[in-house]
Amino acid sequence: PATYRPVMGAAYIQDQMDLKDLIVRAGFRFNYFDARSTIPSDLANPANAISGAPESTPQATTVKTSVSPRLGVAYPIGDSAAIHFAYGHFDQFPAIGRMFTNSNYDVLANLQAGSDNFGVMGNPDVEPEKTIQYEIGYKQVLTPDLGFDLTLFYKDIRSLLGVEFIETYTGARYPRLTNVDFGNVYGVTLA
Numbered sequence: 001p002a003t004y005r006p007v008m009g010a011a012y013i014q015d016q017m018d019l020k021d022l023i024v025r026a027g028f029r030f031n032y033f034d035a036r037s038t039i040p041s042d043l044a045n046p047a048n049a050i051s052g053a054p055e056s057t058p059q060a061t062t063v064k065t066s067v068s069p070r071l072g073v074a075y076p077i078g079d080s081a082a083i084h085f086a087y088g089h090f091d092q093f094p095a096i097g098r099m100f101t102n103s104n105y106d107v108l109a110n111l112q113a114g115s116d117n118f119g120v121m122g123n124p125d126v127e128p129e130k131t132i133q134y135e136i137g138y139k140q141v142l143t144p145d146l147g148f149d150l151t152l153f154y155k156d157i158r159s160l161l162g163v164e165f166i167e168t169y170t171g172a173r174y175p176r177l178t179n180v181d182f183g184n185v186y187g188v189t190l191a
Contacts, residue, residue, distance in 0.1 A: 004100050006124070007034045008093065014070075025072040031091050035061040035124035037103065043166045043176070046105035046121075053169040061125040066091050080141040084151075087135075091128040094161050098177065099124045111172045120163055123177040132156045148190065155185040 014027030038058035040046035045053040070088035077083065093099075103122035111118075137151030160181035165173045 002100075002104050004035070004037055004096075004103075004124070006036055006096060008032065008096075021075065023074040023076070025070075027070045029068040029070070029091075031064070031066045031068065031093075031128065033064040033093055033128070035099065037061050037100070037124040039103075039123065039125050040105050044169050046166075046168075047107070047109040047111075049109040049111070050169050064093075064128060066128065066130075082139045083137070084139065085136045086133070088133050090131040090133065092131070093128045094126060094177075098122065098161070099126060108168075108174055111168060111170075111174060118174070121174060121176040126161065126177060127159045127179045129160050129179075130158045151189045151191075153185075153187050153189070155183075157183045157185065 009032045010029060012027060012029045014025065016023065016025045038060055040056040041059040042054055042056035044050075045056045048056055066089075068089040068091055070086075072084065072086040074082050074084040099122055101122045102119050103124050105121060107118040108121070133153065133155045135151055135153035137149060139147065139149045141147040159179040160183060161177060162180035163175045164178045164180055166176050167173050
């Protein structure tokens with residue numbers, strides 16, 4: 001099996017300001033990912049097994065970086081209640097094993113012979129999944145030992161992993177991991 005040595009890193013900075021009637025927390029997260037790998041330049045002939053078709057050469061994956069801002073605000077209402085709001089961007093890289101599973105496209109050399117036992121081709125050049133989250137809530141102290149927090153939230157999720165089907169020059173098809181899906185999440189939490 002092939003050996004891969006990707007590089008992943010992150011740094012986070014946050015500050016909190018306590019104003020007279022407001023608490024503000026702001027932060028930024030920097031994400032870095034370099035798969036240090038290659039993908040075929042021509043996905044229609046990834047293993048160079050189709051005679052007469054343009055040759056596919058290994059193409060370096062791109063380095064992925066992002067800055068994710070976060071902001072939280074709390075507004076106290078007396079000594080026993082508060083309204084809070086939060087907004088943030090969140091990036092999540094797929095599991096490394098999933099990105100690199102079957103990422104050596106040489107197994108597709110048998111595709112024309114009708115073999116389809118290779119599974120989904122990995123893709124070390126996928127983007128991180130991106131979420132923008134909003135939430136607003138209310139906290140109330142009822143007794144010294146009892147209180148509640150009611151929070152409404154919304155998440156907009158993009159670049160979720162899915163599968164695309166690539167067609168070769170001979171009309172054969174194979175599945176490949178890529179960013180194709182999205183989703184929205186609405187919810188309420190009561191604690």
